[in-house]
Every structure is written in structure tokens, then in C-alpha cells.
Amino acid sequence: xxxxxxxxxxGIVTTLAAANAGPAANACGLVTxxxxxxxxxxTSLPGKxxxxxxxxxxxxxxxxxxMNVFVQTVSAGDMIGAxxxxxxxxxxxxxxxxxxxxxLFVQKGGKVAQVxxxxxxxxxxxxxxxxxxxxxxxxxxx
Numbered sequence: 001x002x003x004x005x006x007x008x009x010x011g012i013v014t015t016l017a018a019a020n021a022g023p024a025a026n027a028c029g030l031v032t033x034x035x036x037x038x039x040x041x042x043t044s045l046p047g048k049x050x051x052x053x054x055x056x057x058x059x060x061x062x063x064x065x066x067m068n069v070f071v072q073t074v075s076a077g078d079m080i081g082a083x084x085x086x087x088x089x090x091x092x093x094x095x096x097x098x099x100x101x102x103x104l105f106v107q108k109g110g111k112v113a114q115v116x117x118x119x120x121x122x123x124x125x126x127x128x129x130x131x132x133x134x135x136x137x138x139x140x141x142x
Contacts, residue, residue, distance in 0.1 A: 002032040027071040028058035029136040030113055036060035036069035039117050039130040044069070070103075071138060079105045079112045090132065094139030097126045104135045108142040 028047040036044040037060075040073030044060040062068065079098060087100030094108040102124035103116040115138055117123060117131040 005104050011121060023033045027056040027073055031069060031071045031115065031134050033060055035134060035137050039134055040067045040119065066131040067117050069134060074105070074112050074114045076112055078114065079107050079131055090135065097135055104131050105137050108137045108139040111142040113138045113142065
């Protein structure tokens with residue numbers, strides 16, 4: 001029981017440290033509500049942050065919750081996976097960017113973020129140009 005408690009406390013401390021480590025660890029600090037609004041073409045609701053195993057995620061919804069921008073801190077392994085799954089390289093975004101599986105995976109230095117823009121079902125199949133500025137914004141804050 002003591003080991004289980006130590007594991008839980010360690011996880012909480014790790015999550016809090018990640019949340020306080022700055023924009024690169026806090027996904028809501030990688031893309032702003034104003035940038036999400038521009039990408040969706042409507043005023044975004046405030047970002048909703050959630051802790052994850054690797055840092056955090058953040059989702060900005062349109063007022064009717066029909067569209068959203070999703071940002072998540074991920075690992076280098078996710079970037080490798082996106083590339084191996086036939087992802088399309090997107091030039092001019094961070095050190096490297098790959099579009100795969102409805103998301104743009106952006107690498108800057110040793111950090112990687114996943115950015116997704118859901119406008120409609122088609123936006124998950126074909127990259128919408130509005131996701132590129134979101135990827136650049138995230139890379140600039142990593």
C-alpha cells in the first residue's frame with residue numbers, strides 16, 4: 001500500500017512539475033485561444049487543459065462544440081510513428097513537421113507537439129491549410 005501511495009504521489013508531482021514548466025510543457029501555452037479562433041473562423045471558448053502521461057493536452061472548442069483545435073505535448077516516438085505511417089512532411093514548421101492521422105506533429109529541438117484542427121470530417125482526412133499557422137505558433141513556443 002505504501003508503494004502504491006508513493007507511485008500516486010510521484011505521478012501528481014510529475015504532472016504538477018510539467019504544468020509549471022512553461023509553455024512547452026503546458027499545451028494551452030503552445031496555441032492561444034485567438035490563434036484557435038482564427039483557424040476555426042469563429043471565436044473560441046477558453047482552452048480546456050488536461051494532464052496527460054507526457055505533459056498536457058488542451059482543446060479549444062467553437063461555441064457550438066462542432067469544431068475544435070487540439071494541442072498535446074507528445075514524445076519523439078510519436079513523431080517517428082507518424083513518419084513511419086506514411087505521414088506527409090510539412091516544410092517551414094518547426095525543425096520538422098509531419099501530417100499524419102488527422103494531426104500535425106511538430107518537432108522543435110527535443111520537444112514534440114501534436115496539433116489537430118477539426119472543422120468537419122474532411123479536415124481529419126485532408127490537411128487544412130489553417131493548421132500550418134497553429135503548428136508554427138506551437139513550434140515558436142516550445
